[in-house]
Amino acid sequence: MSFFKKLKDRMFKSSSKLDAGLEAIIEDGAEAAPPQADSDAQPAGPEPLDVPAPQDAPAAKPGLFGRILGRGSGPRRALDDDMLEELEELLITADMGVETATRVTANMAEGRFGRMMTASDIKTLLAQEIARIMEPVARPMPLYPKSPQVVLVVGVNGSGKTTTIGKLASQFRAAGKSVVIAAGDTFRAAAVEQLQVWGERAGVPVMTAPEGSDPASLAYDAMTKAEADGADLLMIDTAGRLQNRADLMEELAKIVRVIRKKDPEAPHNTLLVLDATTGQNALNQVEIFQKLADVSGLVMTKLDGTARGGVLVALADRFGLPIHAIGVGEQIDDLAPFDPEEFARALTGAE
Numbered sequence: 001m002s003f004f005k006k007l008k009d010r011m012f013k014s015s016s017k018l019d020a021g022l023e024a025i026i027e028d029g030a031e032a033a034p035p036q037a038d039s040d041a042q043p044a045g046p047e048p049l050d051v052p053a054p055q056d057a058p059a060a061k062p063g064l065f066g067r068i069l070g071r072g073s074g075p076r077r078a079l080d081d082d083m084l085e086e087l088e089e090l091l092i093t094a095d096m097g098v099e100t101a102t103r104v105t106a107n108m109a110e111g112r113f114g115r116m117m118t119a120s121d122i123k124t125l126l127a128q129e130i131a132r133i134m135e136p137v138a139r140p141m142p143l144y145p146k147s148p149q150v151v152l153v154v155g156v157n158g159s160g161k162t163t164t165i166g167k168l169a170s171q172f173r174a175a176g177k178s179v180v181i182a183a184g185d186t187f188r189a190a191a192v193e194q195l196q197v198w199g200e201r202a203g204v205p206v207m208t209a210p211e212g213s214d215p216a217s218l219a220y221d222a223m224t225k226a227e228a229d230g231a232d233l234l235m236i237d238t239a240g241r242l243q244n245r246a247d248l249m250e251e252l253a254k255i256v257r258v259i260r261k262k263d264p265e266a267p268h269n270t271l272l273v274l275d276a277t278t279g280q281n282a283l284n285q286v287e288i289f290q291k292l293a294d295v296s297g298l299v300m301t302k303l304d305g306t307a308r309g310g311v312l313v314a315l316a317d318r319f320g321l322p323i324h325a326i327g328v329g330e331q332i333d334d335l336a337p338f339d340p341e342e343f344a345r346a347l348t349g350a351e
Contacts, residue, residue: 017307019123019349021090026119029083030075076116084109087122094310095279100317104129120351127341127350130313134340139322141168141269141297148180148226148234150259150266154252154293155273156240156285160301160327162191164273165235166198167327167335173202177232181206182222184215184255185239195237201332205229215239215251216258223262236267242288249292256293271324273299274315279308286319299335301327309347 077083084105091101108125117125143149155161162185169179181199183206185191192208199206207222209215219236226234238255241248259266272295274282282300289295298321300312316323326343327335344350 016349018090018094018126018310018347021093022087022122022126022348023119025083025086025090026077026117026122027075029077029086074118074120076118079109079112079115079117083117087126091310095308095314096310097280097283097314097318100133100314103317104133104313107132123348123350127344127348130344130347131340133313134316134323134338134343137316137320137323138338138340139297139324140337141271141322141324143177143232144268146263146265146268148223148231149268150223150263151233151235151269151271152238152252152255152267152293153235153271153273154238154240154289154295156242156275157185157188157191159240159273159275159285161185161240161273162194162237163198163330164271164299164301164325164327164335165237166195166202167332168325169198169204169233169235170202170332171335172233173204178229179204179233179235180222180226180229180231182219182234182236183208184218184237186211186213186215186218187239187241191237214254216254219255220258220262223259223266227262245288245292252293270294270296271299272297272321273301276300276303276308276311277306279306279311280314282311282315283318286315286321290319295321297322297324299323299325299327300338301335304328304334312343313347 087108088101088105091104092098096104104126107129108122112125141151153161153165165181169181172179179202181195181204183192183195186209189211192211196206196208198204205225207218207225209218209221215238222234222236225231236255238252239248256267270293272286272289274285276282278285286295286298298315300323303309303312303326312323312326315321323338325335326338
């Protein structure tokens with residue numbers, strides 16, 4: 001199964017919410033649409049999309065082009081102020097945020113205001129707008145010739161940080177890279193055990209320390225091992241306890257200070273892992289971790305378990321940070337590079 005097929009199937013909660021909402025918006029306002037003008041009447045207002053074909057022209061084939069021309073099946077409604085307001089409210093309920101929802105709907109209306117639209121037309125336009133916003137941030141995690149390349153992974157507990165590290169390590173190893181993992185969340189035995197399981201599965205060594213040990217010391221030892229082994233990548237897990245931000249900030253700062261004794265440019269990447277089910281709270285987490293650590297890119301997990309997939313659009317629109325990968329499940333191939341067009345189509349249910 002392709003990742004797009006999996007993404008579309010597993011983002012059902014988000015896409016079905018938008019799909020049902022868009023259908024309802026068109027159907028509820030369909031009666032208010034201006035009637036078809038007869039052949040002798042002069043058209044009033046903006047020209048509708050359903051321009052009749054010449055008599056000798058072949059019948060339009062069904063499909064995207066035909067739907068955009070208004071020949072598709074189903075009710076149609078004029079793209080007017082009322083419809084734009086309903087669209088904006090729908091996008092806000094999908095956790096796209098007020099500012100992003102307003103910008104998206106305004107762009108959808110540009111040059112199209114007053115035209116007759118089917119639900120398929122709206123889905124297509126919405127997917128195009130979402131993809132346009134997300135195209136600039138869709139970038140894989142950069143790989144450098146520097147060895148080892150140090151990747152610091154941050155995020156709140158429960159965000160999928162540990163699983164993401166395991167999946168990335170497995171994928172990098174499958175691509176021919178040698179990887180070392182440091183289980184730096186030394187205060188949670190479960191996180192260490194989970195990383196060890198992933199390490200065994202991927203054939204990647206996992207450096208651990210006794211519970212409650214200094215994470216910075218572990219990071220230093222892991223860097224020493226990565227250098228000795230000639231590893232390409234060192235991935236360092238970190239704690240995510242936001243209850244006491246001062247302690248967490250100091251802990252992260254100390255890890256950075258210590259590893260820079262070996263490499264002044266480390267860490268080369270700082271990945272923030274976000275849980276899609278938290279919705280708008282993900283924006284707050286980005287703000288916090290940008291202050292705690294120099295975040296260089298995002299990974300969004302658990303898109304299969306929420307109707308809040310629109311938050312990723314809000315993140316791209318507001319912060320502009322690279323989105324390296326998204327996850328829709330627990331298996332190794334359920335984490336894939338972020339593709340803005342595939343995500344937009346899966347989110348909106350567009351064909």
